[in-house]
Amino acid sequence: MNKSISLKQDTFDTVKTDPFVLEIIRNYLTTTCEEMGTTMMRTSFSPIFNEARDFIVVLFDADVELLAQVDYVPAMLGSARHGVKLALHEVGIENLEPGDVIITNDPYRSNNHIPEHILVKPIFKNDQIVGYAGSIAHMVDVGGTVPAAFGIHENCFQEGMRIAPVKLFKRNEQQDDILKLILANTRTPEFSYGDFMAMVGALGRGEKRIHDLIDRYGLDTYLQACLDMKTVSERLMRKQIAEWPDGVYAVDDCFESDGVTPNRNWQLKSKVVIRGEEVIIDLTGSDEPANGSMAMNYGSSSSAGYEAVFQMADRDIPINEGCYRCITVISPYGSLTNVNYPHATMAGNTEGQPVLIDMLLRGFAQFSEDAPAPDGNCCGLLALGGIDERTNLPFAFLNLEGTGWGGSKYADGNSVQFSKLANCSTQSIEVVETRYPITHVSFEIQPFRGGAGEHRGGFGSKRVMRVYGKELVASSSISRCTMPAPGLNGGSSSSVNVIAFKSPSDADWRLATDKFGTVAPGLFSNAPLKPEDEVMIITGNGAGYGSPFDRDADAVLSDVADELLSVDQAKDEFGVVIENGRVDVSATAALRKEMKSSLEGAVS
Amino acid sequence: MKRPLEVYERPHCATCGQLFTWSQVTEEKEGRKLRFCSTNCAKIFSDYLIPTYGPGLLNTLDKSVFETSE
Numbered sequence: 115m116n117k118s119i120s121l122k123q124d125t126f127d128t129v130k131t132d133p134f135v136l137e138i139i140r141n142y143l144t145t146t147c148e149e150m151g152t153t154m155m156r157t158s159f160s161p162i163f164n165e166a167r168d169f170i171v172v173l174f175d176a177d178v179e180l181l182a183q184v185d186y187v188p189a190m191l192g193s194a195r196h197g198v199k200l201a202l203h204e205v206g207i208e209n210l211e212p213g214d215v216i217i218t219n220d221p222y223r224s225n226n227h228i229p230e231h232i233l234v235k236p237i238f239k240n241d242q243i244v245g246y247a248g249s250i251a252h253m254v255d256v257g258g259t260v261p262a263a264f265g266i267h268e269n270c271f272q273e274g275m276r277i278a279p280v281k282l283f284k285r286n287e288q289q290d291d292i293l294k295l296i297l298a299n300t301r302t303p304e305f306s307y308g309d310f311m312a313m314v315g316a317l318g319r320g321e322k323r324i325h326d327l328i329d330r331y332g333l334d335t336y337l338q339a340c341l342d343m344k345t346v347s348e349r350l351m352r353k354q355i356a357e358w359p360d361g362v363y364a365v366d367d368c369f370e371s372d373g374v375t376p377n378r379n380w381q382l383k384s385k386v387v388i389r390g391e392e393v394i395i396d397l398t399g400s401d402e403p404a405n406g407s408m409a410m411n412y413g414s415s416s417s418a419g420y421e422a423v424f425q426m427a428d429r430d431i432p433i434n435e436g437c438y439r440c441i442t443v444i445s446p447y448g449s450l451t452n453v454n455y456p457h458a459t460m461a462g463n464t465e466g467q468p469v470l471i472d473m474l475l476r477g478f479a480q481f482s483e484d485a486p487a488p489d490g491n492c493c494g495l496l497a498l499g500g501i502d503e504r505t506n507l508p509f510a511f512l513n514l515e516g517t518g519w520g521g522s523k524y525a526d527g528n529s530v531q532f533s534k535l536a537n538c539s540t541q542s543i544e545v546v547e548t549r550y551p552i553t554h555v556s557f558e559i560q561p562f563r564g565g566a567g568e569h570r571g572g573f574g575s576k577r578v579m580r581v582y583g584k585e586l587v588a589s590s591s592i593s594r595c596t597m598p599a600p601g602l603n604g605g606s607s608s609s610v611n612v613i614a615f616k617s618p619s620d621a622d623w624r625l626a627t628d629k630f631g632t633v634a635p636g637l638f639s640n641a642p643l644k645p646e647d648e649v650m651i652i653t654g655n656g657a658g659y660g661s662p663f664d665r666d667a668d669a670v671l672s673d674v675a676d677e678l679l680s681v682d683q684a685k686d687e688f689g690v691v692i693e694n695g696r697v698d699v700s701a702t703a704a705l706r707k708e709m710k711s712s713l714e715g716a717v718s
Numbered sequence: 719m720k721r722p723l724e725v726y727e728r729p730h731c732a733t734c735g736q737l738f739t740w741s742q743v744t745e746e747k748e749g750r751k752l753r754f755c756s757t758n759c760a761k762i763f764s765d766y767l768i769p770t771y772g773p774g775l776l777n778t779l780d781k782s783v784f785e786t787s788e
Contacts (some may be wrong), residue, residue: 129730196736203739224736278722387766394766398775440760447730450779455726464771 116506119280129342136346139327139339143182146210146323147171149317155247159308161240161549162254165541166514169251170194171316174234174326175340176244178202179435181585186457188424189226189461189467189535192417195232195438198231198248201279212238214315217296218279219287221270222344222455224413227463228274229263232275233282233310235317237324239333245340249313249319253306257299262500263503265589265639266373267458269409272692273298283314301499311508327640348436352391354427354439362387363477370467370597371451372406372639377596379451380404382470386477395419395443395474398435405452407458408637412443414452414463415470419443421535422474426484461591461637464493468533472520472599479602487520487567488599490574490654492592492611495515498579500586502551512548514538515577515651517622521569521605521659526669530559530573530653540575551582560652562600562679566687567605567658568665574609574653574676588641590617590626592636594654605658611636612652615643623650662688663706667697732783733759733767744785748773751785 131138153621155164162168164198171183178199184190200223201216219231254262256274267273275296282292285647293310297303328336334428363386368379369371381401387394395418410418423441431437445452451470453459472488479485494515502509510708519527519534543554555578565571581588590613600606613636614623625635632638642648670690673679684690689706691698726779728737732752743754747763754760 199739200737220725222737305734389766394762396766396770398767398771412734416734442734442758444733444762445735446765446779447735447782449735452735455724475785 120492126262129345131339131342132441135331135335136339136342137524139331139336140182140343141151142327142332144184146320147173148185149323150247150249150320151186152250153316153319154312158312159400160254160305161541162252162512162514163309163312165545166538168514168536168538169249171320172248173320174198174248179344180438181245181340181343183433185537187419187536187538189417189463191420192232192413193224193226193230193232193250194248194414196416197247197250198234198313198411200224201234202246204279205281207243210236210243211285212236213283214281215317216279217282217292219277221276221413221632223279224411226411226413226417227459228270228276228446231313233278233317235315237321239325239328242282242589244328245324245332245337247317247324249316250584251309251313252301253309254512255301255306257301260497260589260639261301261587262497262509262512262589263460264464264495264497264591265460266591266637267460267639268374268405268459270565271456273407273458282310301510302383328592340516341431344434344436344438346435346436347432348439350431351427351437351440354431355388355393356391358388359481360388360390361481363480365473365476367469367473368597369462369469370410371634371637372404372408372595373634374406374470375404376633380408380475382450383601384470384477384528386474386475392442393423395422395441396691397443397445397449400450402449403453404462406637407462408458408466409453409457409459409462410451410466410470411459412445412452414441414467418467418470419474420480421470424480425534428480431696438641458718461593463493464535465591465593467493467535469593469643480666483523485602486522486527487571487602487605487657487659488608489519489527489656490517490608490611491533491594491599492517492531493599494651494653495591496613496649497589498550498552498581498586501584503583504551506578507605509550509583511546513550513651514540515653516540516575518565518572518574518608518656520571520608520656521565521567521600523569523659526569527565527572527656530575531572533691542618553580555580555648556576559678562673562683563655564609565601565606565655565658567601568660568662570658570662571608571656574655576650576652578648578650580646580648581643582645585612586645586647587640588649589639589641589645590676591634592651595634595636597653599657601657604657604661605681606662608657609654611654612650613639614648614650616648617644618646663710667699667702669699729753730780730782731755731759732779733763748776750776753783753785780783
């Protein structure tokens with residue numbers, strides 16, 4: 115790293131920057147990340163960028179340590195922290211020049227999975243590197259066997275084109291040979307080209323803003339602030355962790371299927387270890403890598419660990435490298451949470467992370483009331499592909515979906531919100547129908563199916579789409595279709611996720627296991643569809659928190675009035691008797707007493 | 719061009735499991751030479767992993783975490 119400006123390690127103990135200036139610079143960097151994100155949204159081609167915001171933008175200092183980020187997709191934190199460093203290490207800092215942009219998407223180099231592409235640009239000042247701007251974003255199609263990537267794969271070669279770290283730009287000059295190679299291996303090169311250029315544009319914004327910052331405050335102040343921001347965050351995070359009781363908080367769970375192996379689930383083991391001022395997230399003992407792509411790599415499993423810790427920590431702590439110094443994620447290489455080459459990781463990143471995050475939060479719940487119950491653990495990843503007859507070109511559409519969040523000590527779970535690993539949005543129906551040969555039959559909140567509690571889980575959604583075109587195929591990476599997530603402190607478990615199909619000739623909705631003979635109902639690739647076939651996705655309710663018999667009866671009545679809960683469910687699940695649109699207080703008290711004693715008897 | 723090492727031929731940290739960048743530490747643990755990405759990971763191996771899982775843990779580790787001269 116001889117080309118980078120050396121940061122003075124001996125200053126770590128003392129914050130030297132004026133605190134007001136430090137705060138101004140910190141907020142400036144965060145705002146710069148927001149501006150980079152807005153640049154990507156406004157200039158990209160794909161709805162997954164400009165509608166769903168499936169990306170992250172970050173700034174690093176000269177030591178490739180994280181300085182600032184914004185909250186688009188925390189699931190990519192592991193990629194940002196480890197993948198960027200690996201890419202720069204491999205290309206060589208000494209080989210970087212102003213205007214270079216490195217690209218990689220390699221899941222074995224700590225990128226979460228193949229669709230996510232890391233682009234990173236060195237920021238020079240006076241011939242020395244003073245930092246890096248990074249962007250990680252999800253390209254809808256990356257070649258491979260499945261249009262829009264999400265299905266079940268048995269190795270990385272089926273998943274798509276793997277790019278080892280190379281220069282996409284050299285001294286601001288686009289490397290056409292590299293770009294041609296990449297675009298020739300996607301079904302949607304126009305989209306991908308536009309999206310790559312949006313990422314490059316965002317990096318340019320970050321570079322300009324760092325130059326502006328240095329011009330205003332001077333290089334020495336900027337470099338000192340880089341050190342001091344990390345020092346402050348590290349101190350705050352260590353103080354936070356020290357407030358948590360030392361101990362080992364273990365939770366086991368599983369991936370219900372890998373989509374390939376019949377009648378087998380894949381065991382996950384987790385321990386949240388608090389000792390003094392550090393946290394260890396230990397995933398030792400989990401199963402071997404799955405045969406199908408429901409498996410994770412280090413970028414993905416470390417992201418889950420960081421997310422769980424940050425969700426439990428004080429939200430005023432600025433997230434940068436300083437915070438990470440007190441967190442170690444142990445994810446043994448060659449296991450289900452850190453697969454070895456050439457195992458696949460496509461579904462494990464997006465559907466595995468929510469499961470792992472909630473496992474870890476259940477660990478935190480063993481000593482903290484602040485941990486919420488699990489969400490529906492589903493991102494609704496349905497991939498549709500084929501030939502769009504309007505253009506006679508291939509199309510690749512990826513559906514993203516919100517789910518019900520788990521209840522907490524403080525409130526009901528949010529409804530139809532993207533699972534904890536990301537802050538993505540669903541894509542506008544109008545945009546989807548304009549860009550793809552798809553129409554919507556319905557999109558609505560799915561009424562209560564589970565997750566009762568003093569604070570119930572949020573509601574999931576129900577979406578029905580109809581497809582048109584030729585050579586149509588549907589693929590899915592949707593888990594928790596058979597094994598719901600457990601509730602907390604007496605709350606009920608979440609409800610399972612559902613994906614089903616109906617052809618005009620079908621009398622009713624059919625699961626993929628029935629209609630196409632797949633191993634798992636939500637994990638499969640390239641199920642053949644015909645024009646006007648319909649697909650339905652129902653995402654789960656979040657799990658409940660606390661006893662449903664302690665829920666405010668008026669809150670139950672409110673859900674009934676909103677047609678999100680039936681009168682019978684109010685009685686059976688919450689012990690609330692509703693007559694003529696009102697709560698029967700005495701009947702409710704008697705019923706709840708009876709149900710509580712019955713439950714206690716069953717437990718004893 | 720000299721053939722670059724593919725990822726499966728590269729060393730990983732015996733504690734956290736990630737690939738190495740600029741930092742690499744080799745230490746002997748339980749009679750075997752192991753590679754770590756930092757002194758902190760080497761410390762965690764000694765004061766957490768071995769006490770928790772016992773020396774048998776070494777038999778479960780991927781070969782890429784051991785010093786190649788072994």
